Amino acid sequence: MEVIRSLIQNLIIIVILAVFLEMLLPAGEMRRYVKMVMGLLIIVAVIQAAGDLMHRDYSSDLPSLTEKMTDERLSMIMESGKKISSEQEQKAIEQYKRGLANQVMAIANINKELPVVDAEVMVNSEKEGANYGQINRIVLFVEKEPGKFDKQNGKDNASIIEPVTVRVGQKAEQKEPVEAEPGPPDEAAAGLIKTVANFYNLKQEQVDCVYR
Amino acid sequence: MDIMQIVAIGLIATVLIVVVKSQRPELGVLLSLVAGIIIFLLVLGKIGSIMDVIMDLTARAEINMVYLGTILKIIGIAYIAEFGAQISRDAGESAVATKIEFAAKIMIMVLAVPMIVAVLQMLLKLVP
Structure with missing residues (x-):
């Protein structure tokens, strides 16, 4: 009884909807066409209501044009998903590089001969390759003047700058070109490079040690 | 009353078109176009309430x-x-x-x- 009541209610609503929609139809040549499509809608609604009575699902798949619209939306969602995913991967790689750099710093600081202040790790970021995430190169930055900044004590031991005197009318003194800074001591650097390279199973050429 | 405004706009447009058409027929077409757009814009706000009713009925009919x-x-x-x-x-x-x-x-x-x-x-x- 309840089912029949529901069916009749649905049919009443469908009839009212049909009348309401028919009032919206334009006059003239177009009316026939719109009326035909509206008739189809009524047929669909009535069959669905009747199907509910018989506990059968007559609702068909979504029409093809609608599916196409859904596909467009889906592709937009997929595209934005891919974008977010690539951003996340980029962030993950950055975090991985930072983590590795910290680890390299910790290993390098075991060596007391050279004060390593920073480390840069370059990893393979090509997703397609089998070596994705593998370490390509490690650069260790060594403090040129260890006494300049005492990290242990946190004291800044910067030297006092001498006052500059500007003399007018005199020829400027020509300074001799400054020679290129020598790299860290060979033995110490080699030991450091070997330690880091061995730990990460890298070739020694892949690890560099430079002055900051 | 909105309908008074709409009818007034329609009548004014009609009179103008009749007057202008004899001298400049191309202006008559433009006037007709403008009158149509103005009337459409006047009733545009009311379409929303009709849509609400239709959507409610559709949801109730489980369409x-x-x-x-x-x-x-x-x-x-x-x-x-x-x-x-x-x-x-x-x-x-x-x-x-x-x-x-x-x-x-x-x-x-x-x-x-x-x-x-x-x-x-x-x-x-x-x-x-």
């Missing part, structure tokens, strides 16, 4: 909203095409009006095709 969307699009196409075709006819360009109507019919059919397929599938499912 897929996609079908209602298609019907509303078709009604919109029909109105716009009628509007364009009438203006073209008023300007004496019946050939253009016929072409506008033809294009509208094609677009309506394109939108109706999925619905026809859906009805066909449903009817075939009914057959034991």
Whole structure:
């Protein structure tokens, strides 16, 4: 009884909807066409209501044009998903590089001969390759003047700058070109490079040690 | 009363078009176009309440909203095409009006095709 009541209610609503929609139809040549499509809608609604009575699902798949619209939306969602995913991967790689750099710093600081202040790790970021995430190169930055900044004590031991005197009318003194800074001591650097390279199973050429 | 405004706009436009048409027929077409747009804009705000009722009825009848969307699009196409075709006819360009109507019919059919397929599938499912 309840089912029949529901069916009749649905049919009443469908009839009212049909009348309401028919009032919206334009006059003239177009009316026939719109009326035909509206008739189809009524047929669909009535069959669905009747199907509910018989506990059968007559609702068909979504029409093809609608599916196409859904596909467009889906592709937009997929595209934005891919974008977010690539951003996340980029962030993950950055975090991985930072983590590795910290680890390299910790290993390098075991060596007391050279004060390593920073480390840069370059990893393979090509997703397609089998070596994705593998370490390509490690650069260790060594403090040129260890006494300049005492990290242990946190004291800044910067030297006092001498006052500059500007003399007018005199020829400027020509300074001799400054020679290129020598790299860290060979033995110490080699030991450091070997330690880091061995730990990460890298070739020694892949690890560099430079002055900051 | 909005209807008074709309009728007034319509009558003023009609008088202007009749006066202008004898001297400058091209201005008559433009005036007709402007009057049509103004009247449409005046009733645009009220369409929302009609849409609410229709959507409520559709939800109660448990009809897929996609079908209602298609019907509303078709009604919109029909109105716009009628509007364009009438203006073209008023300007004496019946050939253009016929072409506008033809294009509208094609677009309506394109939108109706999925619905026809859906009805066909449903009817075939009914057959034991």
